[in-house]
Amino acid sequence: MANNPIVFLFLSSSLFVLGLITILTRRNIIGVLMGIELMLNASGINFITFSFFKNGFILVSGHVFTVFIIVLGASEVVIALAIILAMYHQQNSISIENLKDLKG
Amino acid sequence: MFKDAVLIFIIFLTLLGGIFVAFSGSLVTSAFGLLISLIGVAGIYILLSADFIAVSLVMIYIGGVVILIMISFMLTRGFGEIGTANPHYKIIPGIIMSLGFIILNIYSILTSEISYSVSQYTPTTKLIGNSLLKEYVLPFELASFMIVLFIIGSAVMVRKEMIVRKKIDFIDERGEKDGE
Numbered sequence: 001m002a003n004n005p006i007v008f009l010f011l012s013s014s015l016f017v018l019g020l021i022t023i024l025t026r027r028n029i030i031g032v033l034m035g036i037e038l039m040l041n042a043s044g045i046n047f048i049t050f051s052f053f054k055n056g057f058i059l060v061s062g063h064v065f066t067v068f069i070i071v072l073g074a075s076e077v078v079i080a081l082a083i084i085l086a087m088y089h090q091q092n093s094i095s096i097e098n099l100k101d102l103k104g
Numbered sequence: 105m106f107k108d109a110v111l112i113f114i115i116f117l118t119l120l121g122g123i124f125v126a127f128s129g130s131l132v133t134s135a136f137g138l139l140i141s142l143i144g145v146a147g148i149y150i151l152l153s154a155d156f157i158a159v160s161l162v163m164i165y166i167g168g169v170v171i172l173i174m175i176s177f178m179l180t181r182g183f184g185e186i187g188t189a190n191p192h193y194k195i196i197p198g199i200i201m202s203l204g205f206i207i208l209n210i211y212s213i214l215t216s217e218i219s220y221s222v223s224q225y226t227p228t229t230k231l232i233g234n235s236l237l238k239e240y241v242l243p244f245e246l247a248s249f250m251i252v253l254f255i256i257g258s259a260v261m262v263r264k265e266m267i268v269r270k271k272i273d274f275i276d277e278r279g280e281k282d283g284e
Contacts, residue, residue, distance in 0.1 A: 002107040002151060003222050006213060011115050011148070013209040015141070017202045018122035024198035025126075027191050030177050034125050034138050037169065041145045044157075052152040053220035060231040064240050066157050067232065070164055071247050075254040077169045081176045082258035088180045096193075 008049040016042035029087075029094050033080050040073045111151060118144030129191075131177050139170050156229045 001007055015038055022035025044066045051062025088094050117140055124137025142165045149158035236244050 002111045005218060005220050007111070007115075008148065008152070009213050010210070011118065013206060013213070014119060015122050015145075017206045017209075018119075018126045020205060021198055021202045022126045024201060025192045025195045027193040028131060030131060030173060030180070031125075031134060034134055034173065037138060037165070038122055038125060038141065041142065041161075041165075044161075045145060045148055048149055048152045048154045048157065052154075052223050053218075054223075056221045056223060058153060058223045058226055058228060058231070060228060060235050061239075063154055063157055063228055063232050064235050066154070067160070067236070068243060068247060070157075070160060071251065074164050074169055075251055077172060078258050079254050079261075081172060082261045084176060085179060085262050094180050 005049050005053040008045060012042045012045040012049065015039075015045070027096050029080075029084050029096055029099075032096065033077065033084075036076070037073060040069055044069050107151070110147075114144050114147040114151070117141075118148065132174075135170060135174050135177070138173070139166060142166050142170065153223060153225045154228060156232055 019035040019038030019042065022038065023032050026032045026035065047062040047066050047069070051059040084094055087098075091098055119141075121137040121139070121141025121144060125134050125141065128134045128137060142161065146158045146161045146166075149155075149161060
């Protein structure tokens, strides 16, 4: 079972779908952010799986892309939390329905 | 056989954390679910011989991102209308859409013929370092430039006088609307 890539692909798509459900149904912006993190990690699992099961030796380009995914995820969390804090100080709320009130 | 047992345990851990993130009613439980799920993802990376990625995932995500998320919902709790609650919104259409997506995904995995061969376990840190400084040197530099940009941008965005000015503008606009 651990020598079959289909198991890892199923795990990755299940995790991606859990993140998609989180993004589509949450009303709290921090919850939506957690869903984005789940989706990024699911795509990382896919990259590592295909670099391990390709042709007998490890293809390192999948690892490099996963490094870039981790960097993107961390920077995205920083900028999103700055936006959330600014929005909270401005409107006293972090509901996603109040995002339509943002101006300039 | 031992590897299979470890894999089943790690898959259980990852999906359990993901289910907590997606369906829990409290934001604190969601954050701990994210923590458990990321530990499971790091275990998957170790099983697939990605030692450097697993260690950096534990350091950056579990040590940085999850702690940052927890601090941010501690800062936004209190008199907000949502606070630490984590309510759902149109959950039935969301689940139906996601089911359509996963059916498409499973169909495409099962019908494509993946030819594979298992690799040996090798240390990958040296390979990643060589590759980052040879083939991928331009994306590497762009990523560091982007990190500097994001740090400056987030520091500017949460400055105090800027927030106060925006709040005054916001209240003024609301007042004008109410006056009309």
